[in-house]
Each structure stands twice: as C-alpha cells, then as structure tokens.
Amino acid sequence: MVDIHSHVLYGMDDGSRDLQTSLDMLKVASDSGTTDIVATPHSDLQFVFQPEEIERQIEELSAAVPDIRIHCGCDFHLHFDNIRDCLDHPEKYTINHKRYLMVEFSDSLIAKTTGDVFDRMLRVDITPVITHPERNHLLMKQLDQITQWVQAGCLVQVTSQSFLGRFGKTPQSAAEALMSRNLVHFIASDAHDPEYRPPTLKPGFDHIASKYGEETARRLFITNPAATLTGDYIEVEYPDQSARPRKWYQLW
Ligand SMILES: [Fe+2]
Numbered sequence: 001m002v003d004i005h006s007h008v009l010y011g012m013d014d015g016s017r018d019l020q021t022s023l024d025m026l027k028v029a030s031d032s033g034t035t036d037i038v039a040t041p042h043s044d045l046q047f048v049f050q051p052e053e054i055e056r057q058i059e060e061l062s063a064a065v066p067d068i069r070i071h072c073g074c075d076f077h078l079h080f081d082n083i084r085d086c087l088d089h090p091e092k093y094t095i096n097h098k099r100y101l102m103v104e105f106s107d108s109l110i111a112k113t114t115g116d117v118f119d120r121m122l123r124v125d126i127t128p129v130i131t132h133p134e135r136n137h138l139l140m141k142q143l144d145q146i147t148q149w150v151q152a153g154c155l156v157q158v159t160s161q162s163f164l165g166r167f168g169k170t171p172q173s174a175a176e177a178l179m180s181r182n183l184v185h186f187i188a189s190d191a192h193d194p195e196y197r198p199p200t201l202k203p204g205f206d207h208i209a210s211k212y213g214e215e216t217a218r219r220l221f222i223t224n225p226a227a228t229l230t231g232d233y234i235e236v237e238y239p240d241q242s243a244r245p246r247k248w249y250q251l252w
Contacts, residue, residue, distance in 0.1 A: 001201045002036040002225035003029060004073065004095060005102060005131060005157060005188035008199065009057045012041040012050065013075075015192045022057075025191060026065040029199035036069045036229060037199060038095050038188075040102050044077035051092055071096045071229055075104050075131065083117055090126045098231030102157065103128045110138050115149065122153045129228075132159045132190060134174035135167055143181070150183060155236070157186040160204030160221075161197070179212065182237045186228075187220045 007015020008025045016022040029037050039058060043049035051072075058070045074093040076082060082093075091097040101121065111117075118128050133139040133146055133156060150156060161167065162175040178184050187208065191199035201221055209217035227234045 001032075001034050001205065001221045002038075002229065003034045003189050003191075003199055003201055004038045004100075004129075004186055004225045004228050005040050005075070005159075006037050006191045006199050007039075007041065007075070008037060008061075008070070008191060009039045009041055009054060012053070013047040015041070019060075021193060022061055023064055024194040025199055026061060026068050026070070028194045029189075029191070029201075030065065030067040032198075032200040032202045033205075034068060034199060034201055036071060036226070038071045038073040038228070040073040040075040040095075042075045042077065042104075043082055043093065044075075044104075045079060049074060049093070073102060075102055077104055077106070078111065078114065078117060086126070087120060087124060090121075090124065094126065095228040096231070098228065099125055100127050100129055100155070100228040100231075102131050104131045105133070105136050105139055107136055107138065110142065115145075115152075118149055118152060118154055128154045129186065130154055130156050132157065132162065132171075134158055134162045134171045134178060137170070140174045140177075143177075143183075146178075146183060147181065150236070155185040155234070156183050157188050158184050159190045160187050160201050161189070163187075163204050163207050166197075179208075184220060185234065185236065186225050188225070 008022055010016040010018050010022045054072050062070050073095040076093050086093050094101045121128055158175050162171045165172045189199040191197055205217050205221045224234045
C-alpha cells in the first residue's frame with residue numbers, strides 16, 4: 001500500500017517527536033503492508049515548512065529503514081503566503097515534486113475564495129487533494145461544495161482510521177457518506193505516532209475490501225496513491241449526487 005499522508009518526520013510539527021519515534025512509525029507502517037509512505041509535515045501559521053530538512057531526514061530514515069520508501073510532501077494550509085509561494089513553486093509542496101497537493105482546511109473557517117484558489121492551482125496543473133473532510137464539520141456541512149470542487153478537478157483523501165471509528169461516530173458516518181457519493185479517491189493514515197495514530201492501513205483496507213470489494217480497496221489504498229508518486233493522472237468516477245443520504249444534516 002501507498003500512504004500519502006503522514007507526520008513521520010521528527011521535530012517538524014505535531015507528529016513524530018524524535019528520531020526513534022520516526023523509526024518506530026516506519027516499522028509499524030512496513031509491518032502493516034505499506035511499501036511507500038509520503039511524509040507530509042504541516043505548512044501553516046504554526047509550523048514552518050523546511051524542504052531541506054525534509055530531504056535530509058528522508059535520506060537519514062531511508063538508510064535506517066530500507067524496507068519502506070519515503071517520499072516528500074506537505075500538509076498544506078490555505079493561507080495567503082502559502083498559496084502565493086505554491087503557485088510560484090508548486091514542486092516545493094507537491095507529493096514527490098509532481099502534481100498532487102495535500103490541502104488541509106481549518107476547523108474554524110472556510111474562506112469564500114477557496115474555489116478561486118483551487119481554480120488557479122488547477123490551471124497550473126496542481127491537483128488539490130482535500131484531506132480528511134470527514135473530520136471537519138464545516139466541510140461536511142458543505143458536501144455539495146466538495147462535490148463541485150471534485151467536479152472541477154480536486155480529489156479527496158479520507159483517513160483510514162475514520163472508517164473504524166477512531167475519531168468518533170460522526171466522522172465514521174461521514175466517511176461512509178463520502179464513499180456512497182463516490183467522493184473518496186485516497187485513503188491514508190495521517191499518522192502522528194506509532195501507537196495512538198499509527199501508520200497502519202491494513203485494518204482500513206480490510207474494512208473497505210469487505211464492504212465495497214477488493215477492487216475498490218486496491219484503488220483507494222494502492223493504485224490511486226501510487227499515481228501521486230509518479231504524477232500520473234488518475235481515473236475519477238463522477239461524484240454520485242443521487243446517493244446523497246436523506247436528512248444528511250441530521251448526522252451533525
Ligand atoms: Fe495531517
């Protein structure tokens with residue numbers, strides 16, 4: 001499996017604290033069947049993005065844990081300086097310096113200009129990947145908006161543990177609702193440590209395989225994530241408007 005969202009690098013954000021924690025996380029990931037993991041440190045108003053340190057740590061960790069390949073990426077927040085720099089230097093933030101950009105929304109505000117920002121990114125061939133909307137109550141109140149962004153060319157990543165109830169019943173229901181509308185393109189760990197938010201994808205893979213079939217599980221955990229590493233475009237099923245659950249808002 002290919003895990004496109006993790007905080008496996010140390011001392012950069014609220015993820016791994018130190019080298020040993022990162023090594024433990026990589027071992028957990030590898031033991032759970034992950035062959036490739038994308039390190040996505042936050043770039044927001046709290047944590048400074050450090051491309052050179054990212055490359056250095058990837059080299060260091062790759063040498064120590066040869067069982068798993070580590071790639072660069074960013075957990076990108078949509079603030080003004082970030083957006084401007086990304087439009088000028090997309091490869092600085094995108095997964096493996098290709099075209100996919102992980103975009104995390106604030107829990108407290110969704111800017112009205114977000115659609116315009118996505119349009120500008122898409123025009124320069126950046127594909128925004130909206131990360132774990134199932135855990136963001138503001139985004140889940142705007143399911144039609146997410147659908148429009150996907151129709152415009154954006155993609156969606158859901159957290160594997162959301163399907164298993166790790167973040168509570170509401171994100172769990174939301175994750176299934178996104179699946180029912182064909183609004184999930186990647187499932188990743190968003191791991192922060194080896195124990196409580198570990199980089200284990202296998203339980204999520206098994207859940208998706210048993211509920212939606214092996215082929216869907218392989219697409220969401222293997223094929224689509226692998227395309228982010230090479231920069232290939234992925235096939236996207238048109239979001240299914242008709243599958244919208246009735247009385248959806250009552251989930252919140
Ligand atoms: Fe994250």
